[in-house]
Amino acid sequence: EADIYQTPRYLVIGTGKKITLECSQTMGHDKMYWYQQDPGMELHLIHYSYGVNSTEKGDLSSESTVSRIRTEHFPLTLESARPSHTSQYLCASVGYSRSYNEQFFGPGTRLTVL
C-alpha cells in the first residue's frame, strides 16, 4: 500500500485566495512530482523535485510554485487562485527497487475556484 498523502481532498475557494496543497510521503523517496489532470483525464507534469532544495518546472506551464524543505514534504502553492486553476492535482513519488522504477500516487486534491 502506498504511503503518500494529500490534503485537502476537496477544496472550493473564491478567486484571489492563496492556497497550499499538501503532499507528504513516508517512503523516503527523493523524487517527487505534481501532476494536473485535465477533464479528459490526461496527466500533465507541472513540477518535480529530485531532493531537498531541488525543484523544477514540468512540461505544462503552471502559475503554481512548490518547495522541498524536507524529503517527505512537497507542498504546492497558488498565490492567487483563478477559475482556470480548477482541476484535479495529483502528487506522486518514485522509488527504484528490483531493477525498475515504481511510481506511487496520492489520492489527489480536487480544487474548484469560483
Next chain:
Amino acid sequence: GDSVTQMEGPVTLSEEAFLTINCTYTATGYPSLFWYVQYPGEGLQLLLKATKADDKGSNKGFEATYRKETTSFHLEKGSVQVSDSAVYFCALSPNQAGTALIFGKGTTLSVSS
C-alpha cells in the same frame, strides 16, 4: 524520446464482455511497462506490471503481455464487471533509475449491467 500511445476512449461495455485496451510504446533500451487504474475520485494505483520481454503481468483478472517485437502491452480481461469502470493508464519506466514514468493519455472504461 520515449512515449506511450493508448487507444482513445471512452470504451463502453456490458457486464461480462471481453475487454481489450491497446497500448504501444516507443523507447530506447528495455523499459518496464505498467498499467495503472484510477477509480472515480481517487489517485492512480498500480494494476499490473511487466519488467522484461514476454513477461505477463496479471491482477484482478486483468492481464497484459510485454511484446517487444510489436512494442505493445495490451490490457485484457475476459469478463468485465461494473466495478471495473475506471480510467486505465498505460505507462513505461525509462531505464534511468528514479525517473518518473511516462504515461499514456488514459482510457475511460464504462461497464453497464
